[in-house]
Amino acid sequence: MMTDQEIEKRLAEIFAQNYELLKMEGGHALTEAGQKDAFNQVLYYYRKLKEVASKVTDTEVKLTLPDQKTPDGRSFTIEGIVDIVREEDEVWMYDIKTHDPFYVMANKHLYEKQLNVYAYIWENLRGNPLDHTAVISTVIPDALKEAESVGDTARIQKELTKWEPVIEIPYKEDNVKDTIHDFALVVDNIEKHCFTPPPLKVLDDKIYGTNSKFATRICRNCDARFSCSSFREYATKLQKSGTMNFKKYYEDFGTDAEQEEFINASIDLDKINSIPELPQ
Numbered sequence: 001m002m003t004d005q006e007i008e009k010r011l012a013e014i015f016a017q018n019y020e021l022l023k024m025e026g027g028h029a030l031t032e033a034g035q036k037d038a039f040n041q042v043l044y045y046y047r048k049l050k051e052v053a054s055k056v057t058d059t060e061v062k063l064t065l066p067d068q069k070t071p072d073g074r075s076f077t078i079e080g081i082v083d084i085v086r087e088e089d090e091v092w093m094y095d096i097k098t099h100d101p102f103y104v105m106a107n108k109h110l111y112e113k114q115l116n117v118y119a120y121i122w123e124n125l126r127g128n129p130l131d132h133t134a135v136i137s138t139v140i141p142d143a144l145k146e147a148e149s150v151g152d153t154a155r156i157q158k159e160l161t162k163w164e165p166v167i168e169i170p171y172k173e174d175n176v177k178d179t180i181h182d183f184a185l186v187v188d189n190i191e192k193h194c195f196t197p198p199p200l201k202v203l204d205d206k207i208y209g210t211n212s213k214f215a216t217r218i219c220r221n222c223d224a225r226f227s228c229s230s231f232r233e234y235a236t237k238l239q240k241s242g243t244m245n246f247k248k249y250y251e252d253f254g255t256d257a258e259q260e261e262f263i264n265a266s267i268d269l270d271k272i273n274s275i276p277e278l279p280q
C-alpha cells in the first residue's frame with residue numbers, strides 16, 4: 001500500500017503529465033505561479049477529502065435519462081456523472097463542483113434540482129438505494145490559500161480543519177418532473193438560438209448569499225462577455241461613472257512581469273533548441 005507521501009508524489013507526476021497534454025491539446029500555457037496554484041488545489045483537495053475518496057465504491061457513475069421530449073417536440077437526453085459511497089447501511093451520492101462552498105450553501109436550490117434528477121435515475125430507473133445527496137466543492141478557501149502563500153504550517157492545518165467542502169443537499173423526487181421540464185425549455189431555447197442574456201439589473205445585483213455581483217462573479221469568467229449586450233451595457237455604465245476604463249478592460253493583459261511570465265510559459269524551448277543551425 002502507498003504511503004501519503006508516495007501518493008502526493010504520484011499526484012504531482014500525474015498533474016505534470018496532464019498539464020503537458022492539456023497544453024498541447026488546447027495551446028494554452030499557465031505561468032509557474034498558475035501551475036503552482038492549480039496543483040495546490042489538487043493537493044489540498046486530496047488532503048481534505050482522502051477519507052471520502054477512499055470510501056467511494058462507484059466512481060464516475062454515468063446517469064442517463066433518455067428519450068425526453070421538449071414542448072416543441074425535440075428529443076433530448078439528460079446525462080450526469082456522480083460518485084457513490086456505500087458504507088454500512090447508508091448510500092451517499094456526491095456531485096463534484098468547482099463552485100465555492102459559500103455560494104453552494106447560499107444557493108442550495110440551484111443544486112437541488114440537478115441532484116433530484118440524478119437521485120431519481122439512481123433509485124427509480126436503476127433500482128438502487130439512496131440515503132443522502134451532497135455537493136463536493138473543490139474550491140480552496142481564501143484563508144487557506146493565504147496561509148499557503150506565506151508558508152504558515154500551523155495556519156494551513158487550522159484552515160484545512162475548518163474547511164467544509166461537503167455540503168449535503170436533501171433531495172425531493174416530487175420536483176423531478178418540473179426540473180425535467182426546465183431542462184426541456186432550455187433545449188428548445190438553444191435550438192431556436194434564443195440566447196438573450198439577463199437584464200443589466202441582474203448583472204448589477206449581488207448574488208444571493210454572497211458579497212459578489214453577478215457581473216464580477218459570473219460574467220468575468222464567461223467567454224461570451226465580449227459579445228454580450230448586457231455585459232457591454234454594464235461595462236459602459238461603469239466607464240461613465242469613472243469606475244472602469246472600458247479601453248483598459250479590453251486591453252487588460254496584466255503587468256509587464258505577468259505578461260513576460262505568460263510568454264515564457266508558452267514558449268516551447270525544447271522545440272526552439274532543436275532547430276538546426278543554418279550553414280554559414
Ligand code: SF4
Pocket residue numbers: 197198203218219222223224225228229230231
Ligand atoms: S457575460 Fe456571459 S454570463 Fe454575463 S450576462 Fe453575458 S452571457 Fe451571461
